Amino acid sequence: DSGVTQTPKHLITATGQRVTLRCSPRSGDLSVYWYQQSLDQGLQFLIQYYNGEERAKGNILERFSAQQFPDLHSELNLSSLELGDSALYFCASSVGTGGIEQFFGPGTRLTVL
Amino acid sequence: GESVGLHLPTLSVQEGDNSIINCAYSNSASDYFIWYKQESGKGPQFIIDIRSNMDKRQGQRVTVLLNKTVKHLSLQIAATQPGDSAVYFCAEPPYNFNKFYFGSGTKLNVKP
Numbered sequence: 001d002s003g004v005t006q007t008p009k010h011l012i013t014a015t016g017q018r019v020t021l022r023c024s025p026r027s028g029d030l031s032v033y034w035y036q037q038s039l040d041q042g043l044q045f046l047i048q049y050y051n052g053e054e055r056a057k058g059n060i061l062e063r064f065s066a067q068q069f070p071d072l073h074s075e076l077n078l079s080s081l082e083l084g085d086s087a088l089y090f091c092a093s094s095v096g097t098g099g100i101e102q103f104f105g106p107g108t109r110l111t112v113l
Numbered sequence: 114g115e116s117v118g119l120h121l122p123t124l125s126v127q128e129g130d131n132s133i134i135n136c137a138y139s140n141s142a143s144d145y146f147i148w149y150k151q152e153s154g155k156g157p158q159f160i161i162d163i164r165s166n167m168d169k170r171q172g173q174r175v176t177v178l179l180n181k182t183v184k185h186l187s188l189q190i191a192a193t194q195p196g197d198s199a200v201y202f203c204a205e206p207p208y209n210f211n212k213f214y215f216g217s218g219t220k221l222n223v224k225p
Contacts, residue, residue, distance in 0.1 A: 002156065042218055043157065043202060090156050098206055100145070104156030 003027065004105035006091050012111045018079040021108045025072055025093030031055070032074040033094070033102060034066055038087035049074055050097045081112045125222040132190040134219045136203035141184060143205050148177060148188045151218070152199045160188070160201075190221075198223045 003026035013019055025032050034046040036059075045058035049068035060066075063081075068074040078085060088109050092102035126132045138146070144165035149157035161172045163179050163186065170177050176189040190197055200218040 002158070004156075043151075092156070098145075100206055101147070101159050101162065102157075104158065107156050 002103040002105060004091060004093050004103050006089075006105035006108050008108060009106065010109050010111075012113065013081060014113055015081055015083060017081050017112075018077065019081065019110065021076040021078070021089050021091075021110075023074045023076070023091030023093075023105060025074070025091075026103050029093035029095050029103070030072065031094045031097055031102075032068055032072070033092040034060075034074070034076050035090040035092065036087050037090060037107075038084075043090070046076070048097075055097055078110070083112050086110055086112045122218075123220045123222065125224060126193050128193060128195060128223055128225050130193055132188075132193045132197070132221055132223075134188045134190075134201045134221065136186050136188075138184050138186070138203075138205060140205070141181075145206055146177075146179065146186055147204045147206060148175075149202045149204060150197075150199045151202065157202060193221075193223050195223050195225060197221060 005024045007022045011019055023032060030051045031048060033048045036044045036046055046060040047058060047066050048056040052068050063079050066074060066076045088107045090104050090107045092104045094100060094102045124134060147162045148160040150160050151157040161170060161175050161177050163170045163177045165181060168179055174191045177186060179186045186203060188201060198221055200220045202218045
């Protein structure tokens with residue numbers, strides 16, 4: 001158990017819909033990272049937050065957004081969902097901002113029908 | 114594009130043999146690398162890291178080698194066990210808030 005929790009574990013929705021994925025980092029970790037993992041794309045970095053502020057942005061679509069709250073939990077919002085958004089979404093956390101030794105959550109499996 | 118990548122998508126080894134997983138990177142300024150292991154249905158798990166001022170670093174049954182001349186690193190697993198079956202990623206953490214890159218992954222299959 002990495003100490004990072006993600007909810008829900010599975011999510012099934014329809015195209016055009018909006019969903020919110022939730023992540024709670026390890027106790028003491030200030031950075032939260034979001035990743036998308038699909039079969040043909042591997043693990044893709046989406047975005048990083050540190051202590052409530054956005055710190056790095058990767059291959060995140062404009063339809064996606066994220067935020068980190070004062071209690072350090074983070075949410076990833078996915079809107080206008082398309083079939084291609086079906087993937088595993090992982091959250092990770094680390095103490096600092098440099099991405100060193102990230103601890104990953106169990107992931108949320110999103111299926112868009 | 115990504116600055117790290119893996120040479121082989123799948124590697125099959127016999128239980129008890131040593132495994133070598135390779136990774137190439139393109140950014141010569143990179144000075145820190147991490148290897149992750151991802152078992153089926155789980156999130157990636159940190160294995161070992163190495164800084165560019167080192168050529169070699171050893172952990173428990175794992176060794177990472179870094180060749181800065183050819184921008185290549187490898188993960189060696191000694192006496193591979195069935196529990197080592199997983200996908201292995203090399204990763205290049207962000208500095209100055211740049212993108213964080215993962216290699217596409219190598220799947221290690223350990224045959225009993």
